[in-house]
Amino acid sequence: MDKTFLIIDDDPAVCKMLELLIRSNGLGRVVCVLHSGESAVGEVLFYQPDIVLLDMVLPVTGGVTIVRQLVSSGFAGKCVMLSQISDRQMISRAYEAGILFFLNKPINAIEVVSVLRSAMELVHLKQTMNTIRSTVLSVPDESQNPQPLSIEAQLSDIFRDLGLIGTAGIEDIQAVLLKIIAHRRESREPYQLKEIYSAVCQSRGKDSDAAQRALEQRIRRTIQKSLSTIAQIGCADYYDSVFTEYAALLFDFRQVQQEMKHIRSPREEQGKINTKKFMEGILSRITV
Template sequence: MLNTFLIIDDDINIRKMLKHLIIKNNLGKVLEELDNGEYAAEEILFYNPDIVLIDFLLPIKDGIEIIESAKALGYNGKFIMISQVEDYDMIGKAYENGIVFFIHKPINMIEALNIIKGVCHNIELEKSVALIKNAVFNIEKSSYITDKPSINNQMINIFTDIGIISESGSNDLINVIEKVLIFKRKNFSSNYQLQDIYRKIAEEENAIKNTHINARTIEQRIRRTILKALENVAVLGNDDYYNNKFIEYSTILFDFKQVKQEIKHINNSKEDRGKINIKKFIEGIISKLNF
């Protein structure tokens, strides 16, 4: 079943471009388009689309206000934010409010298509899990263990593609993603807290290895590994902007503006490095997994 969309942007050309992209690639149906934020939360509740494409800066109410209001009213769909904002603190605020995927202005069609496809894949995954839960009252832990090797193999293949399989934090990343998948299966939600998962992993490692590491250590190892992945993907794009792996991973795992910033750093060490968001990276990896 195709997904449904609602597009909120005050630029009619952006709305037309996104609608054309969705229809041309058979991603779903656009139910409605809005050009301001005045009654956007109520419209979202009325149409109840699977995905809302929403501009960061809108007349009357901004995108963050609309997202907060829609969630408070009970909307549980996905938001993809469209933004020309450069301030990383403002973007960080959007991540805190549940945005995982950004499409940057001016819109890059490859970036937009990959991001929308990734979110659609996440929705398919969640719907599949819901169907399984309806058919089977309780998913036993053993069923997860049965699936685990194939999931591990997929993650290993992705980590190999982006050059981090030998990094010290790659096992931590795999551990985190496995725990997120378990959480999603039990809770049918993306509202997990990474700090809770880091603490759990630290406790497990301390018990097994008789060490005394904490959640911060786990987070630092993971952050260094993802930064290495960003560097590797940026190198691919610097050598060949149309490299298949660059196209595949630069938008789904990272904020594309930060990938371009990392490319600038590669060519001029005086430039700042690109930044990463751990939750976006994890959700991007999950969007690539097949269950």
Template sequence: MNPSFYIVDDDKSIRKVLKNIIDQYNLGDVIGEAEDGIRAMEDIKNLRPQIVLIDLLLPGMDGIAIVCALKDMDLHTNYIMISQVTSKEMVSKAYTKGVEFYINKPINVVEVVSIINKVKEKLKMKEVIHSFEKAIHSMHVLKEYTGGREMNVTTEKDRIKKILSQLGILGEAGSNDIVEMILILLEQKEEVRGRLLNQKISELFAMLNQRYREDYEITTNVAAIEQRIRRAINKALKNIANLGIEDYGNDTFIKYGNTIFDFKEVRNQMDHIRGKSNYGGKISVRKFIEGIMMEMKNES
């Protein structure tokens, strides 16, 4: 497990120390940093890091206020507060508002590593629980009969989610983006759909961003949407490759290994997992989306 980190502190040297600790002890990947609360809010909403290390006292917006606001957005992010403030009342307030742990300044390497590892264990446990939940959900989605009665998947959204469930990415942040993107394509005339997929996939990202803004009143940006989608597709590639390693005759591996991915890239990912290659497989958003739409067409 290699969680993503975002660091918020107005002291550049503190940010550098924390980044060095995370890198040196292989605790995860730092995907962003900020020195003030306003910028941090926007970045965290878009990047959706798994762990945020945040100073209590910040210019623009203090750490507790940021955590409160982000918690309301249900980003599934874990927050570690960093501060010189030792007031029991303030620390208690931080925990009450959603902070997972509290690190005292000056920074102590042992304390930082210990606390981050505790949060990583919590994330690992959440992932295990989530895997069970997804497995149970998949059983319900994929089960054709319940009590002798056939289940009817009536909407296009349900059919897309069924495929994402089979790929093991229904719970990923980018899965909702993938669903909405395919729904947008299905709404287009065939010639427009072909143009978006073959020439203007960047335009499709922009259309999805516009839908979020106008229909759902969600503020995001094209880069964040593309990043979430690529992460979800990468996870699907890893899942398919692992299935192939465990059982080359696995039905899901056979079904999707050459339709939503280039099979050469699936083999590259399998070699990477086995330790035979330093590089994993590459993904194509276009092929992935086209593959899902083809599967939907074949099942209709």
């Protein structure tokens, strides 16, 4: 289904250019164009577009105020702001209000199309997850006394939430987690990840420094992918249950925020991961 856009800008030329870019690049359809902030919130809530493109400075009601009112009204779409203003504090206030991306004027056509496509992907991701969640919740309980899930099944559920199903590194992460669980059953001594890596490699008949480094690299790449997934979910919906459950549990939340900045602007540095925090966070969700 085509994505829908609503444009709010007091410059008719900008509105025409945005409409042309959306139409000529097959991004979707524009359902409404407004040239003032007056009644903008009511119009957005009426049309319920997927993406709102709006200027920061508008007659009657400013763009930041409009975004705040939309968020407080439960608007499910995403807001992309355009402005000639370059003041960092004002841009920060716009992000705090709830915008997804900020674009500087004058408009750069390539940048606009790239940002809108990213916004569309985030909207699609949220819609897909909502569909999956509603489908799962609608499945009736076939057993009044369900059997407890195995550790492997519990891990699979977590990996699915984190978007890691089908990723090569999840077998390595699962093997490391099972070794940590086995270590805790046998000893009260704290574990060292390098020792766990060595034990995993030994069980696979590849106990060498090169094998351990390769194992660690696969695990770190997989955890970095998970951080990116969580950050994308946070960009799409800051209150999504997966985001609120795992963002601070598996990562330093400041690094999640940094990854969100990177998604919004690739010039920003990526967020960093902490392998042990990730492992401990998953273990805290496992019933052994």
